[in-house]
Amino acid sequence: MTTSESPSVRALRQAGYKITTPRLTILDILENCGGHITAAELLARVEARDPSIGRASVFRTLDLMIKLGILWTSVQGGSTVHYMLMPNGHHHHIICTGCQKRIEFDDCGLSALITNLEARYGVKIDGHLLELYGTCADCRTQQPAP
Numbered sequence: 826m827t828t829s830e831s832p833s834v835r836a837l838r839q840a841g842y843k844i845t846t847p848r849l850t851i852l853d854i855l856e857n858c859g860g861h862i863t864a865a866e867l868l869a870r871v872e873a874r875d876p877s878i879g880r881a882s883v884f885r886t887l888d889l890m891i892k893l894g895i896l897w898t899s900v901q902g903g904s905t906v907h908y909m910l911m912p913n914g915h916h917h918h919i920i921c922t923g924c925q926k927r928i929e930f931d932d933c934g935l936s937a938l939i940t941n942l943e944a945r946y947g948v949k950i951d952g953h954l955l956e957l958y959g960t961c962a963d964c965r966t967q968q969p970a971p
């Protein structure tokens with residue numbers, strides 16, 4: 826048992842779920858994947874870490890985390906589903922439309938907007954995914970404006 830629980834582990838525990846070894850392994854891989862991971866990559870890493878964890882168990886765990894709102898999915902660059910961990914309820918990135926590079930960032934500054942929307946529509950906002958599109962510095966130097 827670790828002394829400092831990750832936010833994802835805490836979210837699972839607070840929702841009343843047992844922190845089993847497969848769940849911990851999957852969460853650990855998700856937390857150390859740099860933001861996004863495809864199902865194929867995740868399965869390969871789980872297999873490498875602990876071959877006793879089956880595919881069905883991995884997908885059951887992913888479904889559970891999606892249900893709890895700590896994991897979101899996104900389809901990018903075609904048909905590949907990405908899993909994104911968002912234990913704090915938000916996830917933000919910029920996608921370069923030139924090279925498809927993804928820049929992850931933490932601070933969104935949306936709390937005032939969220940408070941405003943909650944008041945205006947009488948809703949309780951639990952999370953958000955902010956995806957911005959643009960052209961990265963590399964692509965802009967390669968393609969000077971006409």
Ligand SMILES: [Zn+2]
Pocket residue numbers: 860861909916917918927929
């Ligand atoms: Zn992202």
Ligand SMILES: [Zn+2]
Pocket residue numbers: 921922923924925926960961962963964
């Ligand atoms: Zn680019």
Ligand SMILES: [Zn+2]
Pocket residue numbers: 915916917931932933934935953955
């Ligand atoms: Zn945010």
